[in-house]
Amino acid sequence: MATVKIWTDAEAEADPRVKAVFDDIRATRKTDFVNNVWRALASQPAVLETTWAQVKAVMARESALDPLTKELIYMAVSVANGCSYCAHSHTASARAKGMTEAQYQDFLAVIGLASQTNALVTALQVPVDPEFEV
Secondary structure (H helix, E strand, O other): OOOOOOOOHHHHHOOHHHHHHHHHHHHHHOOOOOOHHHHHHOOOHHHHHHHHHHHHHHHOOOOOOOHHHHHHHHHHHHHHOOOHHHHHHHHHHHHHOOOOHHHHHHHHHHHHHHHHHHHHHHHHOOOOOHHHOO
């Protein structure tokens, strides 16, 4: 259960700052859907504006990383941080950007392996090889 109000479209329409961000989300993503994270942030319009600007600057612009790769990275960090909401929403985004079931299964295998070996190396306190330090 949310700890803050989840704004409706009618409530967003009544606040010019929130409406502007919701309209930009819809335009940028080419959809009518505004997901709950933005609706939860609407109670703090300045945080909503700043967070959307950051997400848009990184995730929605052309860059050296293709959109699917960005989503996969976001998914991995979300899993590592234990953010179920972000893991789910970015998995849906990755699928919309073309992630196949085979890619998803490989992705999950890599996350599982990295989690296991990270824990082992951390427990063993293995020193970093000088060749790996940049």
